[in-house]
Amino acid sequence: MRNPDKILRAVTHIPLLCIAVSCSFLNIEQTGKQDIPSFFSDPLSLEVAVNGIYNLTYSYYDSYAILYPEVTGDLLRLSRSSASWVEQFNFISDETEETSPVGYIWKDGYEIVNNANMIIRYGPDVRNRYPQQQERVDNAIAQAYFLRGLAELNIVLAYSQSYGYTEDASHLGAVVLEQAPSMNDQLSRTSCYNTYRQIVEDISTAGELLSDNRTDVHYATKAACDALLARVHLYMGDHSSAAAYAGKVISDYGLSLTPYEEYTDMFCTVAPGSPEEIMRLDGTRLATNLRAMFDYMTPVMYPSQKLLDIFEEDRNPTHPDVRESLLSYETVSEDDPSETSRYEGVCMKYTITEEGVADDNRHYDPFILRLSEMYLIRAEANCALGSLEAAADDIRTLRSRATGIAKEDVDLTYSNAEELDAIIQRERIKELFLEGHRLYDITRRKENLERDASCGSSVLTMEYPDDRFILPIPLVELDASPLMQPNPINATQR
Amino acid sequence: MKGKSIILFGVACLVSVPVRLYAEDVGRPDRQRVSVRADAPHHAGDPAGSGALQQDNVTGTVTDENGEPLVGVMVYIKGTTTGVSTDLDGNYSIKAPGEGESYTLVYQYIGTVTREIVVSKQRRINVSLENDNHLDEAVIIGAYGTKQSREDLIGSAYQVNADAIRNKPKARIDNILEGLVPGVRVNLNTDDVQSPRARYETRIRGGASLSSSNEPLWVIDGVPYYTGGTTNLMYGVSYSVSPLLYLDPNNIESITVLKDADQVTIYGANGANGVILVTTKSGRENTPLSVSATVEFGVSAPDKSTMFKMMDASQYMEVAKEAWTNAGYSIGTFPYQDNEYNSYSTTSTDWTDEYLGIGSTVYASLVLRSGTKKSSGYLSGSYYREGSTIRSDVSQRYTLDAKNTYHFTDWLMLDTKLSASLNDNDMFYLTREYNEVLPIFEPYMPDGSYRIYNMIYDSISGWTLTKFHDNQVPGRDNDVNDQRSVVTTADFSLNADIIKGLTASAQYNIKYQHTHEDRYESIQTPGGIDSDGEPDGESTKGDASYLTWTAIGRLNFDRNFGKHRVGGLAGIELHQQRNRYLNGSVSGILNDNWQELEYGDEETETASSGYDIQRSMSFFFRGTYSYDSRYYLSLNYRREGNSDFGEYSKWADFWSVGASWNIHNEKFFHSEKINMLKAKVSYGTSGNSRVGSSSVLGTYNYGDSHSYGGSVGAVIGTVPNPGLTWENTTMLNAGVRMEFLKGRIAAELEYYYNYTSNMISRVYVSRTISSDRVYANVGELSNRGVELNIESDNIRTGRFNWHTSFNISHNRNIIERLYNGVSTRFSDYTIWMEGHDRDTYYLVEWAGVDPSDGSPMWYDLDGNLTKTYNSANRKPGKSASPILTGGMINTLSYGNWAFSFQINFDIGGYALPSYARFYFRDGLNIIDGNQAVEVYYDRWTTPGQLTNFPKVSQTSTDSWRGSTRYLYNRTNFELSTVSLSYSLPQRISDSWGLSSATVSLVCNNAYLFTPDQKRGRNSYKTMMSGYPVTRTISLNFNVSF
CATH class of the missing domain: 1.25.40.390 (Serine Threonine Protein Phosphatase 5, Tetratricopeptide repeat)
Incomplete structure (x- = not known):
């Protein structure tokens, strides 16, 4: 037996064992890879x-x-x-x-x-x-x-x-x-x-x-939260909460309806900064699929005849509804200013028509929430709660803005809550058409879908x-x- | 941490207990028994000192070089069946033939040189046997320094020795295994052209996984070898050059393929696809200097019969015009009308002649070996150059290997290995367009300059000069696509004999590979000029490095105690693989001499880099026990941790048990004809850890494509998957080995059943978890099959010998279970479906061509004819897996001449060749590319014509879409290596001072046969690979002195 040798030989493995038991050996950092933590x-x-x-x-x-x-x-x-x-x-x-x-x-x-x-x-x-x-x-x-x-x-x-x-x-x-x-x-x-x-x-x-x-309309704000809560409570049929949240948005955040003259600019110019914006998504350098769908020259989607007829029926020649102007478009030829092309029955809510904007900056910012909807929510909720006059007042406000008629001159006739409710829904269509509300308005109100035959x-x-x-x-x-x-x-x- | 310490302590105890118990015993480490033939009288250890010797018995003691007695040495009288084996003290006693006759005693022992002693009158003969470090064929190299005789083998291990691969091409070490090893398939990973250096895929007993690697683990001299990612893709370079090309096959002593649980469990996490152990040559102690020089010259040429056949110029013009008018266009608008720039009607170019030609190979190597009593050395240097049959594509390899062994004392030994390999791949990436470029174009202008434009007619813009991107000739001559790799390996191994039978070793290995890549697109090429005709060269430079280090500490034990033999192995292994790359590119270069990045247009500069690291740590144990060379048992265990896996599943345990029974050593077994009958079985588990490392923690993708409001944004790339863990493969192996007629015929039959569970696959999980597929342990898959290997000395006379080695195997792959039973598809043509093979095609059934109007027809799911292609009519059908694969080698020798040929074969299974799908398109877009000759010969032209090729049209119907039309039986026979060798007779070489001299004529890839082949037409034979098969004939010289 060679005892000293034995000890020596056993020692050979000790350093290796030490390395092995170092506990962090398998915990390595993957630099250059963005792992989530x-x-x-x-x-x-x-x-x-x-x-x-x-x-x-x-x-x-x-x-x-x-x-x-x-x-x-x-x-x-x-x-x-x-x-x-x-x-x-x-x-x-x-x-x-x-x-x-x-x-x-x-x-x-x-x-x-x-x-x-x-x-x-x-x-x-x-x-x-x-x-x-x-x-x-x-x-x-x-x-x-x-x-x-x-x-x-x-x-x-x-x-x-x-x-x-x-x-x-x-x-x-x-x-x-x-x-x-x-x-x-x-x-x-x-x-x-x-x-x-x-x-x-x-x-x-x-x-x-x-x-x-935090007031940047391209991100969520306190106003946006309240506004969205107003919509959600309306969808839930909780009218008093809906009216309360909508009222809070209307009065508390310094917002106001976009004036008549600036109404189309709210949709058709880049970053208009309209006063009724609560929240819209910033489309800078992003895809423009909606524009492609509603492109006035080669549309995939058109406003339905039913929508066009609603504006047609309500048309007041002396006070045209500014919202109807988003359903047609006229272009002037660059070569010959007298030559114009007119496109009827198109939706212009997603097309920038502002002149002098670079092609790569022609982004529209789709709305998630705007103040007009708050008026409509409050009107519908108040109507359901029986506060007909308050409801009618909100509709007059919207109509006044849309037509330029002074609010007190807006003619609104109804004899009961149902009639007023119908007026509110018609106003809702005219205000929010093709902004992503319609099916949910029909189903939450348990209405039937009724399309025009030409659709x-x-x-x-x-x-x-x-x-x-x-x-x-x-x-x-x-x-x-x-x-x-x-x-x-x-x-x-x- | 406590857990690991406990395990370590446990391992140490396990090893040390038998050491203490049996320290007093004598025995011989690293020695294994060859048993005595059953019909020989068995001498049960009559002590030599008893003095009870019979007068007519020859007695003696057999010892090793150091004078230690050898147990179990076979001693027999030559030419008779009389034999005995030595007892525990190395003594033997054998009955001598009659007085006065002289006879020869043979002493055989594994690992030693067999000695023959002519005896006439002596009655006591003591013999010392010399160590034979040269591997005998019967010794199988196993995991972590174990060696076993074939008789002692429990598991499934198949070894290929240096002799079997001597005449194989010296390019790379994986594809030389094709046809040699039962159950191993080595194939190109694609039948298309995807890279200038084709990647091979190696499958041992089928693919055990769906999304993880199906490649075996390569272990070279005991250390895992990095061969790229899950599909052998190298990290961070444009084109993968496999590291298996960087080794000199001439340095290989043996390649052992480990296939069953008994053999691979010890490799734990990555053993599920099998393990390939490569052992390189080393020096021998006590041998004088020997020098061996090898020179090989080869010429190669494409095997034209395997080349895909396209239409020639006149055929093309006829079909193109017909397809043009059939599509409803006026012939007046046909694009290829003669003009002053192009004379289409008179041009006829065979583009394959432009790109393919005669190639050459040169291989030279010099090997020096020597050994003294205390040390041995092996030094080899080699050079290999291959000029491909694709012009302008050259690879060169310089290798230097030094292996040294030094005994400090009688118990402490150091092994060192240093090797370096320099590789220069000057590549030309000939893309698939070499097939489809139109024969009515030519590569050069009449003045000899490159043709960069063609004048093509277009009905809207009239005559237009169009860039000739398909002309690869200017790129071939001027582009740069060069990859230089330096690979260095340093390996140190310290071995200590602690007590008899117990050896401790510490091995440390570092391997560093650095690859530099230069790519440049010349301004002489169509791609190197911009749309205004101005020079616009593009340069890319890249560096990638791969650092691997491995540390292994182990104790090996092997000892006899009477008839009991106990062996063991315990150790730990640490392993790290770290890859990095840095890459930059620029375009806008104005001059071919200015290829550095700073000469380009700054605005086009791009750069990228990457980093990837993986570590693993393992503890392993193997214990073996055998009794009387009759009963064998083994137990294996490995615990492995891997940094790629989540916190809860970092560690996994693998185990296996095995047993074998040497029936021929039983007393009841008496057979004159059968000298070996062995049954074996093993069962256990192995794993697969090779998935991407980001799968566990999840990743975030960051960049402009996720921006908002003009500011950068980030979104989830892959969701975290902390439960992701190892794939687990349970392996069952059972086999029988028989040897007949004194070993002239040996047959081994094995059955296996491998079942993978926890299979990692990319699956759709609930969309509420991830919108993309995620890696998850979700499925189960099985491979079962049989393998038969036969070795036979058909003729064995003195001068004329004929040896046949034949193997055949069958594998059946079944996907047993998928996530929620839902079938998954990752390609348009195959499907993963429960109960089907993993390579099952998913195609619409082709119904031929309607003779009345030439339109293509398919069957819908109800079996009705339809003329509308609808991918909803796809159904699972045939599989790509062959039914039988194998190979056969015949070696005939007469005197100094030897002739050998090898045939590899696949029988059954179906292929969906890429070229069939690309070039049987019935005129679709024929203006842009040529198509197969069948489109000319067999196209439908007249009503009533029965054919399988529809009416041609430039805007063809859906006839080209995935259908059973393109399925080909993949049965093929390949005459892979034919060689004729002549060795100089001993007396001549002696007189010249040589120890041996051999010259060989070798033909590789001699001939390929498929049953459907037909002269002048395409068949599976012409579609097996992207480029035609390269046939090489080489003249090899080997001289030793």
């Missing part, structure tokens, strides 16, 4: 992520969020040559349409929700690390809450029957995600009641976190209720989530 390191990263969500939200509003409720409503005529939106226009949406609005409204909506969830999850850590920048961090978190609520609202409106479909709103709503789900979570839809409750909570949280000095759809009338008022849940989602509940219109039933 290392990405959210400071307030700036939160703001960059907020921009990312707004980019997604813009894309959402530049297409599905605005077009879906209009294509399925009664104010739009679809070009016969259009390849997209046909199924929605004719209410034959199929669950397999992954690359159509059926798939995209769901998928893109939840992409917004998921991105927002990342900020909501990592934001508080950043706040703890940068206490002196709390306002900045809170603002980013607030934006995330607001956008999450907004996206959930769009999803629940498209895939679920309206809030009042059942007495207690216990029918199926959307999937509510209060935090980023994990791969192994088995997800399913909750009730409409819970979905709306979550939406209200998200928007309220955003409102609480936002500070008063070109195979479905001209649809009585409320009807399963086709909502989209099928995409098949890819049902395949991936065994617990996900389909809609009655889905071919897949479980």
